[in-house]
Amino acid sequence: MKKTLQYLKPLGKFLLLLFLIGITFSFAMFQGGFVSWFLFYSFMPFALYSLFVFLYPLSAFYVERSFEANEFKAGDELKVTVTLSRKIPFPLFYMVMEDVVTDSMFHHSGFQKAKAMIHPGFRKRITLTYIVDELPRGEHIFSAVRFRTGDFFGVFEKEATVECKDKLLVYPSTVDVPYRPLESRYDQGMTTSNVKIQKDTTMATGIREYQPGDRFSWIHWKTFARTNELMTKEFEERQSHDVLIVLDREVSPAFEAMVTFTASMIRSIVKKGAQVGLVSIGEDHVSFPIRGGEEHLSQLSYHLAKVKHDSRFGLGKVLQGEGLNYSQSAAVLVVTSSVSKKMIMSVNQYAKRNSSVVVFLVKRVGEMVTEEEKSVKAYASSRGIRLKVCHEGDFSSAFLEVKRA
Incomplete structure (x- = not known):
C-alpha cells in the first residue's frame, strides 16, 4: 500500500501542475487584458521548469569517492572527496547530497551525517569535500550517495540513491610501549629465568659425556665407534x-x-x-x-x-x-x-x-x-x-x- 502511494503521489502533483497551467490559461483567455496574460506568461517558466525537474533522471549521475590515504589509524583526520558527473547539464537550482556511511564513522566527530546543500547550476562535474576530525577504530562502510532536489515551488521533490561502495578499515592507534621480557617463575627452588632457553639442534658446538635424560638423537655416534664411550652433542643455546x-x-x-x-x-x-x-x-x-x-x-x-x-x-x-x-x-x-x-x-x-x-x-x-x-x-x-x-x-x-x- 505504501509503495502504491509513493508512485501515485508524484503523479498527483504532476496532474495538479497541469491543472494550474490550465487554470491560468483559461483565466487569461476569458478575462483578457495585459494583467491576465502577464500572470500566465510569468507562471509558465516556473511551471515548465517544474515539469522538467519531474522528468529529469537523478540516477543519471555518476559518483566517485576518494580518500586522501589508503591506511588510517584511530584518531587520524579523514578527508573524503565525492565527485559527481553527468552528461546532461540540466540546471538544478539546489541539491541536498548525503554520503551514506555507517553511523560508527561519526562517533567522535562534530557532525552526525556527511550531508550538504550544493547549487549545481549547469555544471557537469561537481566536487564535494568533507572532513572527519577524529576517526574511530573499526570497519566503516560507505554504501551509496543520496541526492534530493526540487523545483522553485516545492511541488516536486525528487530523491535518488546511487550505489558507490567503499570500505575503510581504521587500525587501532599505538603508543610507544618499551617491551622488557618478564621473569618466568618455576616451582623448583627460587630460580628465575628472564628468557626461554631453546637448543638449536641444527648447530652442534661440541661434545660432552652422556648424562641420563639426554635424547637418543643427540648421541655422537662417530665418537662412540672410536672410543666405545657414549658422548652427547652440545648445541648452541638460543634465547626466545x-x-x-x-x-x-x-x-x-x-x-x-x-x-x-x-x-x-x-x-x-x-x-x-x-x-x-x-x-x-x-x-x-x-x-x-x-x-x-x-x-x-x-x-x-x-x-x-x-x-x-x-x-x-x-x-x-x-x-x-x-x-x-x-x-x-x-x-x-x-x-x-x-x-x-x-x-x-x-x-x-x-x-x-x-x-x-x-x-x-x-x-x-x-x-x-x-x-x-x-x-x-x-x-x-x-x-x-x-x-x-x-x-x-x-x-x-x-x-x-x-x-x-
Missing part, C-alpha cells in the same frame, strides 16, 4: 621470548584504551624480535598462535581493527569455559578493565603451569583505583600473579614497573 596476550572483550567504556594498549604491546614485542600470540573471546572465539614477523603482526592488527566488546560473560567465566592452549614457558599477559577474585582464581591455574602471568588493569584518564581493586591486587600477589594498573595515556611504563615488581 614467547608471549600470549589475552584480551578481555567484556563490554566496557575503557575497551578502546584496552585495544590501543594491546596493539602497542604486540607491535613492541614483535619489533623486539620476540613471538606473540593473541586470544580474543567474545561472541566469537579467535585465537592466534604464538609467532613472530611482520605478516603475523599484520594479521593481529587487522583483527584488532575490527574487534568489538561483545562478550556476554566475565573473563573469569570465559577462561574456565574456553581454556588456553599455549606453551608452558610462554608469559601470559591479560588485558582487562575489571578484576575480581573469581577472575584471579581462573587465571591462577595458568600461573601453576610454570608461566609468568601478569594482569594489566586498564583505566581511563582520571579514573581512580577502587578499594575493591586494591584488595584484588593484594590477593593476586599472594597467588603469585602480578597485577599492574595502567592508565590511558600512560602506557609507556607498563613493562618497566612490572619488571621492578
Whole structure:
C-alpha cells in the first residue's frame, strides 16, 4: 500500500501542475487584458521548469569517492572527496547530497551525517569535500550517495540513491610501549629465568659425556665407534621470548584504551624480535598462535581493527569455559578493565603451569583505583600473579614497573 502511494503521489502533483497551467490559461483567455496574460506568461517558466525537474533522471549521475590515504589509524583526520558527473547539464537550482556511511564513522566527530546543500547550476562535474576530525577504530562502510532536489515551488521533490561502495578499515592507534621480557617463575627452588632457553639442534658446538635424560638423537655416534664411550652433542643455546596476550572483550567504556594498549604491546614485542600470540573471546572465539614477523603482526592488527566488546560473560567465566592452549614457558599477559577474585582464581591455574602471568588493569584518564581493586591486587600477589594498573595515556611504563615488581 505504501509503495502504491509513493508512485501515485508524484503523479498527483504532476496532474495538479497541469491543472494550474490550465487554470491560468483559461483565466487569461476569458478575462483578457495585459494583467491576465502577464500572470500566465510569468507562471509558465516556473511551471515548465517544474515539469522538467519531474522528468529529469537523478540516477543519471555518476559518483566517485576518494580518500586522501589508503591506511588510517584511530584518531587520524579523514578527508573524503565525492565527485559527481553527468552528461546532461540540466540546471538544478539546489541539491541536498548525503554520503551514506555507517553511523560508527561519526562517533567522535562534530557532525552526525556527511550531508550538504550544493547549487549545481549547469555544471557537469561537481566536487564535494568533507572532513572527519577524529576517526574511530573499526570497519566503516560507505554504501551509496543520496541526492534530493526540487523545483522553485516545492511541488516536486525528487530523491535518488546511487550505489558507490567503499570500505575503510581504521587500525587501532599505538603508543610507544618499551617491551622488557618478564621473569618466568618455576616451582623448583627460587630460580628465575628472564628468557626461554631453546637448543638449536641444527648447530652442534661440541661434545660432552652422556648424562641420563639426554635424547637418543643427540648421541655422537662417530665418537662412540672410536672410543666405545657414549658422548652427547652440545648445541648452541638460543634465547626466545614467547608471549600470549589475552584480551578481555567484556563490554566496557575503557575497551578502546584496552585495544590501543594491546596493539602497542604486540607491535613492541614483535619489533623486539620476540613471538606473540593473541586470544580474543567474545561472541566469537579467535585465537592466534604464538609467532613472530611482520605478516603475523599484520594479521593481529587487522583483527584488532575490527574487534568489538561483545562478550556476554566475565573473563573469569570465559577462561574456565574456553581454556588456553599455549606453551608452558610462554608469559601470559591479560588485558582487562575489571578484576575480581573469581577472575584471579581462573587465571591462577595458568600461573601453576610454570608461566609468568601478569594482569594489566586498564583505566581511563582520571579514573581512580577502587578499594575493591586494591584488595584484588593484594590477593593476586599472594597467588603469585602480578597485577599492574595502567592508565590511558600512560602506557609507556607498563613493562618497566612490572619488571621492578
